[in-house]
Amino acid sequence: MKSLIHGCCRVGRRAKGIAISRHLSLGWLIYAVFFWNSVSVAEDIAPSDKVKAAYLLHFSSYVSWPERELSSVNLCLVGDDPFGGYIDAMVKAKPLNRHGQKIVVHRLEASDSSVHCHILYAHFEGSIGQNTPIDPLQRETLYVGDDEDFLASRGMIRFFIRDKRVRLEVHLSRVRAAGMSVSSELLKISDIAKGGE
Amino acid sequence: MCLTVSPSSYLTLSRSTLIGLVFVGVSSSSQASTPSEMAEMSLQDLFTYTLEDEVSTRHNVRGWDFGIAYKRQRFEGYQSGTDKLSNSDVLFAPGDTRTDENYPILPTVISQEAVVVQFSYQFDDLTSVSIGIPYIRQSTDHISVVPGYDTFEIESQGVGDIYLNYQRTFYQNAQHQWSWMLGLSAPTGSIDEKGDTPRGPGNQQLPYTMQLGSGTWDFPLAIHYQYSGDTALWGANVQARLRIGENDRDYSLGNRLTFNGWGRRCLDLGVCATARLSYVHWQDIRGQDDTIVLPTSNPYPANITDPDNYGGDKVNLALGIEIPWQNNQLVMELGAPLFQDLNGIQTREDFSVSLGWNVALQ
Numbered sequence: 425m426k427s428l429i430h431g432c433c434r435v436g437r438r439a440k441g442i443a444i445s446r447h448l449s450l451g452w453l454i455y456a457v458f459f460w461n462s463v464s465v466a467e468d469i470a471p472s473d474k475v476k477a478a479y480l481l482h483f484s485s486y487v488s489w490p491e492r493e494l495s496s497v498n499l500c501l502v503g504d505d506p507f508g509g510y511i512d513a514m515v516k517a518k519p520l521n522r523h524g525q526k527i528v529v530h531r532l533e534a535s536d537s538s539v540h541c542h543i544l545y546a547h548f549e550g551s552i553g554q555n556t557p558i559d560p561l562q563r564e565t566l567y568v569g570d571d572e573d574f575l576a577s578r579g580m581i582r583f584f585i586r587d588k589r590v591r592l593e594v595h596l597s598r599v600r601a602a603g604m605s606v607s608s609e610l611l612k613i614s615d616i617a618k619g620g621e
Numbered sequence: 622m623c624l625t626v627s628p629s630s631y632l633t634l635s636r637s638t639l640i641g642l643v644f645v646g647v648s649s650s651s652q653a654s655t656p657s658e659m660a661e662m663s664l665q666d667l668f669t670y671t672l673e674d675e676v677s678t679r680h681n682v683r684g685w686d687f688g689i690a691y692k693r694q695r696f697e698g699y700q701s702g703t704d705k706l707s708n709s710d711v712l713f714a715p716g717d718t719r720t721d722e723n724y725p726i727l728p729t730v731i732s733q734e735a736v737v738v739q740f741s742y743q744f745d746d747l748t749s750v751s752i753g754i755p756y757i758r759q760s761t762d763h764i765s766v767v768p769g770y771d772t773f774e775i776e777s778q779g780v781g782d783i784y785l786n787y788q789r790t791f792y793q794n795a796q797h798q799w800s801w802m803l804g805l806s807a808p809t810g811s812i813d814e815k816g817d818t819p820r821g822p823g824n825q826q827l828p829y830t831m832q833l834g835s836g837t838w839d840f841p842l843a844i845h846y847q848y849s850g851d852t853a854l855w856g857a858n859v860q861a862r863l864r865i866g867e868n869d870r871d872y873s874l875g876n877r878l879t880f881n882g883w884g885r886r887c888l889d890l891g892v893c894a895t896a897r898l899s900y901v902h903w904q905d906i907r908g909q910d911d912t913i914v915l916p917t918s919n920p921y922p923a924n925i926t927d928p929d930n931y932g933g934d935k936v937n938l939a940l941g942i943e944i945p946w947q948n949n950q951l952v953m954e955l956g957a958p959l960f961q962d963l964n965g966i967q968t969r970e971d972f973s974v975s976l977g978w979n980v981a982l983q
Binding site: 471472474475477478479481482486509510511513514515516517518519585588589590609610613 | 654656657659660661662664665667668669670671672794796849850852887891
């Protein structure tokens, strides 16, 4: 058996020529492709909303519910949905939290209590706060919102912006009163609401 | 023959397919932006995430990716159209009538290996450029009726055709993404590989299948679509490789068109399973390298020296697995043809296997 091993890195010959006339259609194709450059990015999600969505998913890992052997965590979005399909795509990319529990996103009407919401994010343009129309029948639910007055009523965690970063304010006593607990890791990066120690 | 330019029907998976499968991007960015990137951020990452930076770098997530891929393909057995042939059907035996369907020299097993090193630069979250350098090794076992060459092997190895690809996403939302790719493949792979064959004493020019490059400037083009379903990712793409002019040896490898449909489903711990169904159409060789033919009425001593014995249609199925960790990703795939319709008389593909590693450089 004979064997020939040729050395590497030999540069091949260049093409003899370019038959332009045979490839006019190729030229048009290249032109069309190169100048088909307009980019459409649909569902432009605000950067702060992306961070909030990521926090909401993390809450499922850093908040404990009294319910034992929780196989899935229901994340309910009530009111105006600022996340669109973005949060769904996040869940698709990472469907389980760090405890191996499945995260399920629900979009509910304010009065809908058909789903037990472990986390309920309420976002109502212009009508947030004490009048936030969230279902009072939800129990053992982590209420999350954005409005300044959100913690004054039923709210437990509030997003706010400080130093160009999304921050958390936690009403700890209300969370505990509802039978839930917040991990120290989450509390380390959160402000504790006045009166909510 | 060059694995990356797939000059013959031996190659069912083109370089662009290989790159597309093995060099799946591990995006590199200073600030996460895509849903999957955001989902992977830790609490501490979110705590330090600056909104202003994210806004200013939303379309400016610059960074380098590095990837290296190994691919092997094996070809054995003969086929004409869809009809399988045995070696004895194709090998000319003394006493037989010599025709254009039997040959005194017969490749029996062809093995091709390639290691492709690729660097990609991400200009923003929509645009990237990559350069790939393939190193190719290939060997062919033969039988022949030429005295002293009952069985023999020829090998060639070296750098193949280096390519530069530009890819841009022109539409995306949470579920759909469209992008196009335009590339340029330079004729850096040798088309002057020589070896000891029964054609004459000493070393002679080897057939098309044993060369390392196309010898022509080629244009890889592609349009990709990706859909994020409820439980899996789905995608399709059309890839073309267009070759310009003829090389110095007066031939041009055939153009190639590939349709791929694929699915990817991630299991626990982030490990993903992939499946891909592809249809490939490729053309025969235009022109001829006159140094590998004989001045006789039957000028082709082996089927691989006849330019008409190239091209055809194939349907391939490939199954794979992707294992991500931190900024790295390991990709493995095993493929085999489900259907082959080959021009002339050709060796048919047996299987292909590929292994790739990608890392996002910080």
